Amino acid sequence: QQQVKQSPQSLIVQKGGISIINCAYENTAFDYFPWYQQFPGKGPALLIAIRPDVSEKKEGRFTISFNKSAKQFSLHIMDSQPGDSATYFCAASVHNTDKLIFGTGTRLQVFP
């Protein structure tokens, strides 16, 4: 019940295309859902996050869509660029804790 399932494991997208990564969870106590981007040799960097009281959040080219009833959330990267090539992790946590449960990661490659 503590798991966060992430798919796909890897994704290849052409420059300018849309990258979509999906996550699903079981624990209804989760109330914070961040996405992290990680480049080789670096720690994860927070990209965008959402709480379950909204269904969508957009920051620049990055959008989180959240479906509370289906217990699913997804990251959309519009106009994908080669610089977006990285590993992306979804995560979830319950209230008042920094204990994040991470998905297994998606390796995104954007080709020119």
Next chain:
Amino acid sequence: KAGVTQTPRYLIKTRGQQVTLSCSPISGHRSVSWYQQTPGQGLQFLFEYFSETQRNKGNFPGRFSGRQFSNSRSEMNVSTLELGDSALYLCASSTDRGNSPLHFGNGTRLTVT
């Protein structure tokens, strides 16, 4: 503002030894948490500290321990190292547990031989 600083960046130890990793959070951040990252298990939560008190602990054996100091700096210790402890150990900090963004350092790469 300086980010989360972890030292050392790389460490090579032998089975049976112990190791201490250090983390300096972002200035003003009072919550520090630790994560282990491996290719097989992914990112796993180790523990969380706030105001020098451990608030949460992940599913790791007692060989893994940590502490937080009054200036919010934190250390984690692994005793009796095993080959399977080889991993990237990440420290993260936030201003307020669960209510503010969690910022990660670049980690300490531990190799156990």
